[in-house]
Amino acid sequence: MGILNKIFGAQASVQQLPAGTVTVDRQGEIITSTVSSTFPVPLVQAIAKDMLELFREARAGQMPLAEVSLHFSSLRITARELRGGAIVFMFPQTASSQSSTPAHS
């Protein structure tokens, strides 16, 4: 494992998009993660903290939320609140993936 990293170095030249699921506690600390180990943990944590902040701000604005999804052209991030913490799903979007309602191709 990691032999190519040893030969060519660990830095990828193209930005990798996060894919997988993480659960975080209310402080944003990662409890479980299925995101590739090559993806920097601090970046995953940063995403989770941003999503927790959206839940917090919504609560403060008397608009409690159970789920938030950010839809970018090449990435979708969905977070569901989990007893103060959250479960965060990250889906890279390809040309053929559906970002909303699935329909016929």
Add this chain to the structure above:
Amino acid sequence: MDAQHKILVLDDDVDWLALCRDQFAGLSSHPEILTANNAKRALALLESEQIRLLISDLRMPRIDGLQVLAIVRRRFPAVRTVVLSGLEDEEYRSRAYALGVDLFWLKTEMQRNSKLFDECIESLLGHSDQEGDTGFRGIQSKSLLDIIQMECLTRTSTVLRITRGPLVAKLWIQDGELLDAECEGASGEAAFHRLLGWKTGAFENLPAEPNRRRTIQKPVNALLLESAQTLDETAHPSTEPDSVEANLHRKTMWKLAQLTREGAEFVVAVPLSVGRPEALGAQNVDALAQWTLRAVEIARRLSERFEAGPLSHVASQGPERQTVLLLRGDRAFLVGWPAESAENILEKSRKLVALWES
């Protein structure tokens, strides 16, 4: 006797091809139906056969439908083209029409409204550049006013379907007379005047509906004159305080009516730089505006950090309501919906935001 026309259907889904075969076999002109499940095969058939009409899907592996249509437009300009797709995004419709496609239909619409779809196909089969009929495709840089005048002067019978982003309007024309109009929730003359305010969009001709109830009695030229006058007044508004206030009130009432008609709870429009948020139907406007700005800021930061591309929208769900956040120009719009609304709130939100800005 007329020669048998050939229709080529291109789609990577073989079950869909079989369904199309059955559907088009019922056409009254009894065309020959050829099918292809990839672009290469379709282009080979276009080379070897006298195809009158190509019906193509958009999303396909390797070469997608838009690429095929661009090739067909260049190499086989006489072939009529129809897009039959499941992609509901209006951007694809605009891109297809920009390529000179004759007709764009959604697969779901075709199944729901197969009779009208068949009529459109028959109509396209019936018009051929090769048989002496004349006409140009790909009209650009012509205002809606020009197009309507042209249809009426030539005493055409048709239904003009005009789209601008998520907004759809229709004009019913019979023998050059305007029968009815529908636009932004209005109908009749009001809809016609509203429609003429549109500066851009795409249009398509649908088969005429002679039985449409007539709601517009005025001659089209009188209506065009009135519209031109209204547009002129809008471009150079009166500075009388009463008139400004009345206009604002009318605008607010109209926005509220749109909100109610779509079933949304509220819309909050938040300037991204400076300025007060504008809202309808919302109580805690400042809190909602603050959350909107925070969400936009976080989305922008994530987008830059991961090179994830521009933000399409932010959707959220709570126990009491759902929201959709959209960016348009220099404002962010937060549209609130009841928690139980299930039907396509993203498209409805886009429509509301477009109406709000119009």
